[in-house]
Each structure stands twice: as C-alpha cells, then as structure tokens.
Amino acid sequence: MYAIAVGLASGILTALLVSLRYNVYAMVLTGSLVAVLVFFLISRHMVNKLQALQQASIRQLEGQKFDLAIRTLESGSGLSRWLLYGQSQLNGQIGYIYYIQKKYDKAFPYLKDSFIKNWMAQLMLAACYYRKKDFKKMEEVLERTAKSNKKVAFVWGVYAYLMSATGKKEEALQVLARGTTACPDDKALKAVQLNLQNKKKMKMGKFGDLWYQLWLEAPPQRLLQAAQPRFSAFRRR
Secondary structure, eight states: OHHHHHHHHHHHHHHHHHHTTSOHHHHHHHHHHHHHHHHHHHHHHHHHHHHHHHHHHHHHHHTTOHHHHHHHHHTTHHHHTTSTTHHHHHHHHHHHHHHHTTOHHHHHHHHHTSOTTOHHHHHHHHHHHHHTTOHHHHHHHHHHHHHHOTTOHHHHHHHHHHHHHTTOHHHHHHHHHHHHHHSTTOHHHHHHHHHHHTTOOOOGGGGTHHHHTTTSSOOOHHHHHHTTTTTHHHHHO
C-alpha cells in the first residue's frame, strides 16, 4: 500500500535531516511524527476519493445501470493501491453487482478476493461454493465470516441454513446456538432457530430482502412489487 511506503519514506528522510543537527531522540520523534502525519493525510484524501466513486456506483446501481456501476468501481483500482484493503473492498462491491444479476462465474473471483468485513460479499462467496458443491470451502468461508462478524445475525442465519441444506442439521443448530449467544436480541435469528429445532423449514425471509439477494430462494411476488426498484434485477431474469 503506497500510503504506508510514502509515509515511511517521508519519516526516514525527515529523521536523517534532523540527525544532522539534533540528537537521536529528536530524530526518532520527528521522523515518526512526520511519517504518521503523511500517512494520515494521504489515506484520508484517497478514502474520500474512493468513497465518491462508491457513492456514484450506488446511484448507478439503483438506476439499474449495472455495467456502468462496475466500470465506475473498476476505475478506482489505481486509488485502491494507496489504501490497506482498498482493492478487496472494491472487489467485494463488483462481485456483489455480478452476483445479484446471477452472473456467478463472473462474481466468483471478485468475491473470493473481497474484504472479510464485507460480510454480504463473503456470504455470496459461500453461496457460490454451495452451488459448486464444494461444501468444505463453503464451511471455511462461513466460519471465517462468522468469526469476523459476530454481531451480524444474518451471517449466523445463512451459515446455519447452508449447513442444514448440506445435511448437517445438528451442526446447523450448533451454529444457531452460537449466533443467538452473539446476537441475543435478534428476533429473526431466534425464529429460524425455533424452526430448525422443530424440524420445520427455516423461514429465512424473516431477514428481509438481504436474504433474497443471495438467490438461494426466489423473492415472493409481493416483495418484488413492494421493493421496486430494488428488486428489478430479479424481475428481469
């Protein structure tokens, strides 16, 4: 990441200049302060520019301009090199756009390189592995995502759903137990836990439109009508 490199270079150069006239303590202190300041200023500038691109892509996505939204995000690749996890954040968003269009093969490489804190992209990646019947990889992604996003009830719900869908119902119940411990006040998670305990279908629709974006279940017609234009991508395909 370029911001770190430039910050360190600025700090070292400053330290060397200070060392010509002052002692080692002044050299270290001044060099460190300059390095941190330069890193902070560059990072803030690049984050602002990247966020502007992301906001533009969201507006384009809302207008169903999928290809344009992807191109907008791709144009930020140069900026992302300046930021820690910058490219992985862009990858997650690009993968998301491909995925909601059911372009799973195109989405997969982007989702695979997405930032772990982008839990929606990670869940989409797990769903891709599920479709490929690579259940071992699916479980690895789900476990990693759950550990990194413990307070996101939806993550635990999808984790349990996919485990149950692959025949591991006991393991799914264990996942839900962990999830309700981490998210004790989430009613949707408790509801799906009760469904599975009673050997009923897990009603994931309780999580709302987030669930239907994974395309593991088709959105009901009433939701399609109520959530325009958000679900127009689903209607078209």
